Amino acid sequence: MRSPAEKIAYHRHQTRWAWWGLALQPIAVLVMGSLNELDAMSLRGILGVSLFLLSLGCMNIGIWHYAKAKGYSNWVAALGCFNVYGLIVLLILPRRNP
Secondary structure, rough: OOOOHHHHHHHHHOOOOHHHHHHHHHHHHHHHHHOOOOOOOOOOHHHHHHHHHHHHHHHHHHHHHHHHHOOHHHHHHHHHHOOOHHHHHHHHOOOOOO
């Protein structure tokens, strides 16, 4: 078993996934281009949507680890569903662990 300090350190280290996901989102939008001209079955459309979904997954994983590192439960980690807004709320919340 890990000590509480080791668990917190592990979760803090894993929060980098949120920042990777945040960095991937503008890249995905640039790859997709304009949504008005986007053909969903084109290579550009498939690649853009895939990158966007990957970025959402990374954000959710990172936000979950960030909530755990701050000492919050899985319910607070559900803020990952709100993407960047959930991350902002989580950044504002105080730490609950010593």
